[in-house]
Amino acid sequence: xxxxxxxxxxxxxxxxxxxxxxxxxxxxxxxxxxxxxxxxxxxxxxxxxxxxxxxxxxxxxxxxxxxxxxxxxxxxxxxxxxxxxxxxxxxxxxxxxxxxxxxxxxxxxxxxxxxxxxxxxxxxxxxxxxxxxxxxxxxxxxxxxxxxxxxxxxxxxxxxxxxxxxxxxxxxxxxxxxxxxxxxxxxxxxxxxxxxxxxxxxxxxxxxxxxxxxxxxxxxxxxxxxxxxxxxxxxxxxxxxxxxxxxxxxxxxxxxxxxxxxxxxxxxxxxxxxxxxxxxxxxxxxxxxxxxxxxxxxxxxxxxxxxxxxxxxxxxxxxxxxxxxxxxxxxxxxxx
Numbered sequence: 653x654x655x656x657x658x659x660x661x662x663x664x665x666x667x668x669x670x671x672x673x674x675x676x677x678x679x680x681x682x683x684x685x686x687x688x689x690x691x692x693x694x695x696x697x698x699x700x701x702x703x704x705x706x707x708x709x710x711x712x713x714x715x716x717x718x719x720x721x722x723x724x725x726x727x728x729x730x731x732x733x734x735x736x737x738x739x740x741x742x743x744x745x746x747x748x749x750x751x752x753x754x755x756x757x758x759x760x761x762x763x764x765x766x767x768x769x770x771x772x773x774x775x776x777x778x779x780x781x782x783x784x785x786x787x788x789x790x791x792x793x794x795x796x797x798x799x800x801x802x803x804x805x806x807x808x809x810x811x812x813x814x815x816x817x818x819x820x821x822x823x824x825x826x827x828x829x830x831x832x833x834x835x836x837x838x839x840x841x842x843x844x845x846x847x848x849x850x851x852x853x854x855x856x857x858x859x860x861x862x863x864x865x866x867x868x869x870x871x872x873x874x875x876x877x878x879x880x881x882x883x884x885x886x887x888x889x890x891x892x893x894x895x896x897x898x899x900x901x902x903x904x905x906x907x908x909x910x911x912x913x914x915x916x917x918x919x920x921x922x923x924x925x926x927x928x929x930x931x932x933x934x935x936x937x938x939x940x941x942x943x944x945x946x947x948x949x950x951x952x953x954x955x956x957x958x959x960x961x962x963x964x965x966x967x968x969x970x971x972x973x974x975x976x977x978x979x980x981x982x983x984x985x986x987x988x
Contacts, residue, residue, distance in 0.1 A: 654686065660715040660722040661730055673866075676733055683733040684713075687866075688726055694868040695721060697847070698729060701867035704760050704844040708752065710734055710855070710865040731865070737858045743896040749854050750900035752862050753846070753882070754907035757875035760844040761908070768835060775831045779824070785929045786820050789813065792936050805935055805948045812928070812956050819925045819959060822966075826920035833913040841914070842872050849878040850885045876918050879904060883922060887961040888954065898968045915973065923966050928955045 654675070658665050663679040670676075675686045689695050699720055702712050712720055713730040721727045793813045796806040834840065846853070847869030856862050879901065887893060910918065935948050943951075 654728075656724045657686070657722045657728050658730075660717070660724075661713060662716055685710075685731045685733045686728055687731070688728050689721060689868070695727060697870040698867045700844065701846075701870045705756055705864070705867075708756055708862070708864055709867065710863045734855055734857045734863065736855050737860070743894070743899070745851070745856070746894075746896040746900045747903045748856065748862060749851055749882075750879075750904040751907055752854070752864070753849055753878060754875075754904045756864065757843040757845065757878070758908050761841055761875070762843070763839055763841050766834070766838055766840045768838065771831065771834055771838070775827065778827060782820055782824060782924065785926065786817065789816060789929060789932065792932060804945060805952060808949060808952050808956075809932055812952075815956075815963075816925050816928060816959070819923050819963065823920045823924040826916045826923065830913050830916035830920060833916065837911075837913065841874065841911075843875045844870060845873050845875060845878045846870055847873075847878070847881075849882045851882075874914075874917075875908065876910075876914060876921070880918065880921050883962070883965065884927075884958075887965070888958050889961065891957055891960050891964065893961045893964060895968070898965055898972075901965075901969055902972070919966055919970065922962055925955075925959045925962075928952070928959055931955050 654668065654677070655665060658677065658679065663677075663681055663684070665677050665679050667678040668675050673687060677684045677686050689698065698712075702709055702720070710731045713732075714720060715722050721729050789809075793810055796802050796810055799806065802810070846864055846867065848866060849864070853866045854862070854864055883897065883901075886897065931948075931952050935952075
């Protein structure tokens with residue numbers, strides 16, 4: 653099936669293995685990774701990523717015609733199969749990931765002028781979105797409390813309600829700080845971002861070079877998008893999380909420091925518990941019969957634990973930021 657594709661690279665396949673969305677291909681010239689491209693938008697994202705971030709990307713092989721993609725019904729691209737080095741220190745791997753992510757963003761970083769209308773539109777839309785979610789959760793919890801008998805899922809909703817509202821309150825406060833600050837500067841930074849940055853898309857080969865791969869979702873956006881998405885993905889675990897994630901953000905900032913408005917934007921979007929809201933909304937408004945009560949309760953618990961991990965990370969980062977500001981602020985206490 654894939655022989656015509658590999659023939660465009662002058663390769664003869666012997667054996668093939670499926671690894672997620674990537675096919676590991678054993679050929680007469682060595683081992684390669686073959687990946688299918690779903691649409692034109694993904695092709696553009698991958699090719700642009702090699703232009704902007706070539707040294708930090710797993711090398712891309714050209715066909716015999718000099719093309720970056722091979723076509724045979726669908727489109728594919730070919731890379732070497734990179735063997736990762738044995739990972740000995742999780743903390744150092746996380747720090748390396750965030751340092752390289754910062755270097756990646758720094759290469760294409762550019763500053764844009766934004767109008768007050770654009771700022772206000774984003775702020776009002778996000779404010780309405782969170783107010784709508786809070787209102788829904790408030791009314792649903794009241795409905796649960798008035799019920800003669802609460803289901804296990806409803807009981808968990810009521811148990812988590814107060815902490816969820818606190819998370820929304822913190823996110824809204826930080827968003828207001830962002831709004832007030834950026835209205836003065838009217839500046840915002842964007843970069844060519846990975847779009848799905850996570851440890852599983854970051855590899856350190858045995859030769860100590862470091863690469864990102866799977867660029868299909870890359871595009872222009874705030875560098876914070878990559879950082880937030882990476883944390884959201886890796887926070888889906890049982891608490892407590894390791895301090896390496898907080899240290900990773902600090903390592904990122906040493907390479908690419910965040911402005912005051914970016915810091916507030918980062919905290920607000922990291923703290924918002926929209927993923928917990930979505931679980932409750934699905935159960936209450938459009939419950940699917942294929943999920944049992946137990947599965948819904950389990951999913952809600954996982955999302956609550958994710959929220960608590962986010963809370964821990966944000967509070968630690970805010971605390972350290974406050975300590976840094978206290979050190980740089982001169983003591984204005986008059987002498988006795």
